[in-house]
Amino acid sequence: MAITSVLALLLLATLSPFSNVSAVGVNYGTIGNNLPSPKKVAQLLQSTLIDKVKIYDTNPEILEAFSNTGIDLIVAVENYHVANISTDTSAADEWFSDRVMPFIPATSIVAIAVGNEYLTTDPDHLKPNALVQAMQNLHAVLVQRGLDRKIKVTTPHSMAVLASSFPPSASTFATTLMPVMTSIVGFLADTGAPFMVNAYPYFAYRDNPGTVDLEYALLGNATGVHDPKGYVYHNMLDAQVDAVRSAVVALGFGNRTVKITISESGWPSKGESGDTAATPDHAKTYNTRLVERAQSSKGTPMSPKESIEIFVFALFNENKKEGGVSERNFGIFNGDGSKVYDLDLSCQFCSGNGGTLGFGEKMSSGLRGPSVWCVAKPHADEKVLQAVLDFSCGPGGVDCREIYESGACFVPDKLHAHASYAMNAYYQMHGRNYWNCDFKGTGLVTFSDPSYGTCRYSQQ
Numbered sequence: 001m002a003i004t005s006v007l008a009l010l011l012l013a014t015l016s017p018f019s020n021v022s023a024v025g026v027n028y029g030t031i032g033n034n035l036p037s038p039k040k041v042a043q044l045l046q047s048t049l050i051d052k053v054k055i056y057d058t059n060p061e062i063l064e065a066f067s068n069t070g071i072d073l074i075v076a077v078e079n080y081h082v083a084n085i086s087t088d089t090s091a092a093d094e095w096f097s098d099r100v101m102p103f104i105p106a107t108s109i110v111a112i113a114v115g116n117e118y119l120t121t122d123p124d125h126l127k128p129n130a131l132v133q134a135m136q137n138l139h140a141v142l143v144q145r146g147l148d149r150k151i152k153v154t155t156p157h158s159m160a161v162l163a164s165s166f167p168p169s170a171s172t173f174a175t176t177l178m179p180v181m182t183s184i185v186g187f188l189a190d191t192g193a194p195f196m197v198n199a200y201p202y203f204a205y206r207d208n209p210g211t212v213d214l215e216y217a218l219l220g221n222a223t224g225v226h227d228p229k230g231y232v233y234h235n236m237l238d239a240q241v242d243a244v245r246s247a248v249v250a251l252g253f254g255n256r257t258v259k260i261t262i263s264e265s266g267w268p269s270k271g272e273s274g275d276t277a278a279t280p281d282h283a284k285t286y287n288t289r290l291v292e293r294a295q296s297s298k299g300t301p302m303s304p305k306e307s308i309e310i311f312v313f314a315l316f317n318e319n320k321k322e323g324g325v326s327e328r329n330f331g332i333f334n335g336d337g338s339k340v341y342d343l344d345l346s347c348q349f350c351s352g353n354g355g356t357l358g359f360g361e362k363m364s365s366g367l368r369g370p371s372v373w374c375v376a377k378p379h380a381d382e383k384v385l386q387a388v389l390d391f392s393c394g395p396g397g398v399d400c401r402e403i404y405e406s407g408a409c410f411v412p413d414k415l416h417a418h419a420s421y422a423m424n425a426y427y428q429m430h431g432r433n434y435w436n437c438d439f440k441g442t443g444l445v446t447f448s449d450p451s452y453g454t455c456r457y458s459q460q
């Protein structure tokens, strides 16, 4: 067994680097008094195509709940704690060793968001330079601990950091923020971390329904909006991303640029009376398209080949959030786990049903005690999956007859399905340790039985 595991590692280590593995991220805010326990949330997300979760703090219950789930987590330093971490690396080290260290490596923490919209929030109390210093201190701590390649340090901005966002090619950061943005972008470029932006076409539409085309705001395929540099935009989100891209380029980093990640985007299902934009139908349309977009490898007009990582806002309606009605109604799910509207987050080979069940329905089927299976992540790289399949059915010793022609699991004749079958068999054979379901990051432990029809996924 030890020898086959080593073989697997060697084999998988020699594969070509990952190409774009698109996945869907979600923001998991917890300002509500009716939300399910983190443990339930983690279990339930495992049966969806969501495999990245961003939170707004370092809630230990959440960090614990996501251990060994195959779901990546982005944790955050709250705005009020940024100044503390900026004082020196020992303050940053204290924060890291208290809040994050106890949970790794079992919990896959891939980034730390330092503050949230820090530069455009509460300017009287927050100091821009503290943000940069805090990011540098945290990065220094990660370097000391040899964790800087796994855990990236970044900070999500609001679109309000831009002086103007139209036309996209002419966009720049607000003049007062130029110095701090220069430091931040330099830091991100040096450390290979993404530039994060929270982008909400909803607000632009809501505030100017007469001038903004709804289809353009709803991430549709609207009549093109022309940029003087020749780019044509069919939806506002692309234009917003390219506005940020132009502002970054205008800082003069030339070819040393950074990847842009949409750290938040979404559409509320309910707003103030008279808000005709915030409806369940529009929310469903926008978020369905957003999830599709997250899974595609599509870029924007200025950078068509660069796929964009996206975190949907948000997992739950948060009934204790302050502000207007819409603020409490961005959720895909209600606090009780029912869906606010029907958004398809199903992942055929993560779940036995392959349907479009809401959390409420999953809860009963999810609570089946210690039954666990291993399957391929929804958007795992095909080259890696092929190597996993070849290994498992060869030196790995898995009996793969069921996925060969005339076997019960031959249909669907898809690499992803066949790899899932083989990965599960391997995982079951080797004692169901989470590391036996890693497969170079392509495996996912699930609590839902992936079996279908006469195709049975074995259990230990």
Ligand SMILES: *[C@@H]1O[C@H](CO)[C@@H](O)[C@H](O)[C@H]1NC(C)=O
Pocket: 084, 085, 087, 091, 094
């Ligand atoms: C920073 O926070 C830590 C832990 O909460 C605390 O012990 C320390 O006194 C704080 N330092 C400053 C400068 O506020």
Ligand SMILES: *[C@@H]1O[C@H](CO)[C@@H](O)[C@H](O)[C@H]1NC(C)=O
Pocket: 221
């Ligand atoms: C968008 O609409 C145009 C014109 O109607 C069409 O040519 C194009 O294929 C559409 N693009 C997508 C992605 O549907």
Ligand SMILES: *[C@@H]1O[C@H](CO)[C@@H](O)[C@H](O)[C@H]1NC(C)=O
Pocket: 254, 255, 256
């Ligand atoms: C980036 O620009 C520098 C200086 O202009 C140049 O030397 C370098 O080759 C460029 N790198 C790439 C990858 O284009």
